[in-house]
Amino acid sequence: MINGIPAHALFVHVVVILVPLTALALVSCAAWPRLTQRFGLALPALAVVTLVSVPVTTHAGEWLKHHVPRDPLVRQHAELGDGLLPWTVGLFALAVALWWMQRRTGAAPLAGTGSPAAVAEGEQPGTRARGALKAAAVVVSLVLGAGAVVQTYRIGDSGARAAWHNNFSTTSTPETGGR
Secondary structure (H helix, E strand, O other), rough: EEEOOOOOHHHHHHHHHHHHHHHHHHHHHHHHHHHHHHHHHHHHHHHHHHHHHHHHHHHHHHHHHOOOOHHHHHHHHHHHOOOOOHHHHHHHHHHHHHHHHHHHHHHOOOOOOOOOHHHHHHOOOOOOHHHHHHHHHHEEEEEEEHHHHHHHHHHHHHHHHHHHHOOOOOOOOEEEEEE
């Protein structure tokens, strides 16, 4: 509880903001490696904060689940919530890999990785390998980013359904008090 409000209801907002933000930053850095250089440690730092926020929010949700009436919608929401951690682990791992690759290759090109034919044609050594690695990083970041964002949406939607089902009227209620 934080100031009389279940912590889960507050922490969930951190996850809802950080997961898409991390996914966007990751895809951007994979597609434009110079951004990774500009981001520096901010990309893995953002990813680790996102990663840590998920189990903190899930733990707070488990506490809340034991303090509300049993409901299949709450159970479904909790099960979906458990599925976000692997996605954020993937976001974090790729963020660290992109940062590490930028540090390793940012200062000097990879030596000795180009084919003799490519070198003879004037292509810098390692260009094809770097191109393939960049393409793989973009595809993996898109898959991880989309998966994490979709899972976050599914969790949020199920949480809203669990919190709001049968808790409001489709018709306006009369105001109370003296007006």
